[in-house]
Amino acid sequence: MARQFLMPAKVYSGPQALNDAVPSITKLGTHALIVTDAMMIKLGNLKKLTDLLDETEMKYTVYSEINGEPTDIMIENGLKLYNENSCDCLIAIGGGSPLDSMKAIAMMTKVTAPINSMMGKSFDDERPGMAAIPTTAGTGSEATMFTIITDTKNDVKMLLKGSSLIPDVAIIDPMFTMTAPKSVTAATGIDALCHAVEAYTSRKAQPLASTLALSAIDKIFKVLTVCYNEPQNEEARASMALAAFEAGCAFNNSSVTIIHGMSRPIGANFHVAHGLSNAVLLEACMQFVKEPITDKLAEIARFAGLSTSACDKQAAEDFFKALHKLLKDLEIPALKDVIKDHDLFKTLIPKMASDAFISGSPSNTIYPVSEEDMRNIYHSLID
Numbered sequence: 001m002a003r004q005f006l007m008p009a010k011v012y013s014g015p016q017a018l019n020d021a022v023p024s025i026t027k028l029g030t031h032a033l034i035v036t037d038a039m040m041i042k043l044g045n046l047k048k049l050t051d052l053l054d055e056t057e058m059k060y061t062v063y064s065e066i067n068g069e070p071t072d073i074m075i076e077n078g079l080k081l082y083n084e085n086s087c088d089c090l091i092a093i094g095g096g097s098p099l100d101s102m103k104a105i106a107m108m109t110k111v112t113a114p115i116n117s118m119m120g121k122s123f124d125d126e127r128p129g130m131a132a133i134p135t136t137a138g139t140g141s142e143a144t145m146f147t148i149i150t151d152t153k154n155d156v157k158m159l160l161k162g163s164s165l166i167p168d169v170a171i172i173d174p175m176f177t178m179t180a181p182k183s184v185t186a187a188t189g190i191d192a193l194c195h196a197v198e199a200y201t202s203r204k205a206q207p208l209a210s211t212l213a214l215s216a217i218d219k220i221f222k223v224l225t226v227c228y229n230e231p232q233n234e235e236a237r238a239s240m241a242l243a244a245f246e247a248g249c250a251f252n253n254s255s256v257t258i259i260h261g262m263s264r265p266i267g268a269n270f271h272v273a274h275g276l277s278n279a280v281l282l283e284a285c286m287q288f289v290k291e292p293i294t295d296k297l298a299e300i301a302r303f304a305g306l307s308t309s310a311c312d313k314q315a316a317e318d319f320f321k322a323l324h325k326l327l328k329d330l331e332i333p334a335l336k337d338v339i340k341d342h343d344l345f346k347t348l349i350p351k352m353a354s355d356a357f358i359s360g361s362p363s364n365t366i367y368p369v370s371e372e373d374m375r376n377i378y379h380s381l382i383d
Helices: 017-026 038-043 045-054 072-084 096-108 182-201 207-229 234-254 258-270 274-288 291-303 312-329 342-359 371-382
Strands: 010-013 031-035 059-063 089-094 129-134 146-151 156-161 169-172
Touching: 010 017, 010 234, 017 045, 017 129, 017 169, 031 045, 031 072, 031 096, 038 045, 038 089, 045 059, 045 089, 059 072, 072 096, 072 146, 089 096, 096 129, 096 146, 096 156, 129 234, 146 258, 156 258, 169 234, 182 207, 182 234, 182 258, 182 274, 182 291, 182 312, 207 234, 207 291, 207 312, 258 274, 258 342, 258 371, 274 312, 274 371, 291 312, 342 371
Parallel strands: 010 169, 031 059, 031 089, 089 129, 129 169
Antiparallel strands: 146 156
């Protein structure tokens, strides 16, 4: 059975990628809404973009209110600014939140119903042009047809999807990732690892996506701790930025599994950053589902140089040893240390397990995962 493979139409990667991408950006429209956050202004990253745009005829309006995980209210405010300024395209610069917000705003220029009406539907209509400039190496949002927006009325992280949510231009310039704090480098890097491992072990895995997933995993194990300890190491940053993009392409076409399914409810209910909520779940979730994917974990371990064993079971154990060390080296905390109100967390476990199950992501796991299984995993990490 043939499988479609989707990714951005144009990809610029490596040093000076932003400079090289300007002609493609200006072809998207005449007046861009730049979606970003206050930190991008403070760090000077936004100015690097606007200085280049000022040399062209493209006009722009800055929307810098994505200061946290994106919500339906942020999207409504961005859409209002887009319409008031007669914008005809969008550029996002920042972490996953500005990129996800840009996609949602672009979608809502064509959708008249409330944004939560798009849950469970696929957005494949024409929309304004989009360029994505990630400043963290992890979310992969620049490569995907997904966006995660919090429904503030129901405390649910909505997974919205559709081929039209893939940006037209992805700009993978490592200079932007050098400004990321160590904790962000770690959490977003593990987010990328989750994307790649989940894509490789998903029921929906496909050959081209799996090739990119393996390449991403190999890079991440080799350079993520270097990026963490040597933030100005441009070679490591470039490799990690490319890995995040590869991982994004991989899960865009093969989907994520149990980790992301269980992660979103934690973020929605406790406002934990997406990368961190994935990171605190990664080891426990993969241990739970390891039995039917032992061969795949062994393949990962051998490809990434984590094991030389010909025995799948031993190679898979070597993968877990390397994973445990990576998480420790990156100082990823335990879930029980991230969540301050343990009693509230325990009270919400049934709802979180239900929300995770309804999202559909756990069903992509080769190991059959029930709501009870996820309740037990939540409990094991908080008790």
